[in-house]
Amino acid sequence: SELPRDPAWYRERARALPAWQDPPSVPGSFRRRAVEDVLYTSASMAGMWRFPHYATHRPYHQLIEYAGWLRRLALMRRAERRAAAAIEGICSSPGPVFLFPLQLDCDYQVRVHSPFRAMHLAIEHVLASFARHAPSVARLIVKLHPLDSGLIDWAAITGYLAVELGIADRVIILDGGDMGALLARKPAVVTVNSTVGTLALACGLPVVALGKAVYDIAGLTFQGELDDFWRAPTPPDAMLFDAFRRVLAARCxxxxxxxxxxxxxxxxxxxxxxxxxxxxxxxxxxxxxxxxxxxxxxxxxxxx
Incomplete structure (x- = not known):
């Protein structure tokens, strides 16, 4: 991004912009997304003979991902019920809560704009830091990405690491659930560079970005080490976020x-x-x- 990381720059540019207004709400359609993906994959496969050396950045062939999706869709309703019950329990329990939203393992920006070449390395880093430095009463929610194909069992990987680190009783793994309901619990958010970071900042929640993110600006996100974030998460400057959001919307x-x-x-x-x-x-x-x-x-x- 060409946008600078200087808070003063955003404050200055925002002076010439109108007050923030929420854009029209436009719900997406998973059905349309799925249909268009299948059409794209079909066209790509039909033309493979013309480009025999083409290589995608994705780790798996799309047909293999579709197989993972079939299993995931079959289990989705049960997973959503479990997630809703877990969120209800989180909302009614005391103690500090941290949220770590996973990103897709095939997300190229994770490899290019973060110190992690794969998401399992980010999970290991976050859980190890949480085990060593978070308050003993704190809980960590690890939320799977809603568009994950299910080929990698992130719940099993996370659960195994939590047991090894002695924090299994403090780590909650969610496959599904409403992000708005989670953010209403006012967790501090740990992210690589997910757009969940902007949602959390809009809610006035503390955020630390482990990778490069357009919103990783002094005054918005925690600028120290992750080890220190667990005990001293700081909320964003509301006026700076308002300026940042207006400038970003107007420019990008x-x-x-x-x-x-x-x-x-x-x-x-x-x-x-x-x-x-x-x-x-x-x-x-x-x-x-x-x-x-x-x-x-x-x-x-x-x-x-």
Whole structure:
């Protein structure tokens, strides 16, 4: 990202921007996502003979991932019931709570923008630090990514490590569950560089990013070591987050969704508006300020 990590820069740029308004809520569609993925995979396989040396960054062939998804979908309802019950128990129990949302193991930004080449290394790092330095009454929620294929048994890996470290009674593993309900419990959040970090910051929750993240800015996220975060998690500066969010939305984002007709229409309209404004300014000879616009058609995410 060209955006700087200087808090003063965001405060200064935000002065010229209007007050924050939540973007329109556009729910995604898992069915549409799945159908389009299957169509893409089918087209890719049909054209493989033309590109025999093509290699994907994903560790598994998509057909193997689909097999994992079939098993995951068969068990999803039961997993959701267990997660809902676990969250209910978390919300009614005292003591500090930490949330570690897992990211996809095939997520390339984990490999490129973090010190971990795979998610199991991040899990080992976080659990070992929690075991050594977190208060004895603290609990750690490890939440599986909702789009994980299930090929890797993250619950088993996490559970085994928790037993080995003597913290099995303080580690809660969730496969499913509502993120909003979890954040309402006001946990401190440990993340590699997940977008859950922005959701937590919007809720005023302490966040530490273990990798590179656009929101990893002094005043927003914890800037010390993870070992120290467990005992001294600090909430973000609300005014700085407001400035950061407004600048990020104005410079990098457009509202919408790729997986919903209404959301796609909204994204196209917003992209056209952004492009026309950019070209109109160029036609007037107005120079592009440094880090002014990351991309006029950046992927849109609602930061709520």
């Amino acid at each position: 984002l457009i509202p919408g969704s790729f997986f919903n007709e209404a959301g796609l229409r909204l994204a196209v309209e917003a992209a056209i508006e952004r492009l026309e404004a950019t070209y109109a300014r160029a036609a007037r000879g107005v120079p592009r300020p440094s880090a002014d616009i990351e991309s006029p058609i950046a992927a849109a995410v609602s930061m709520r």
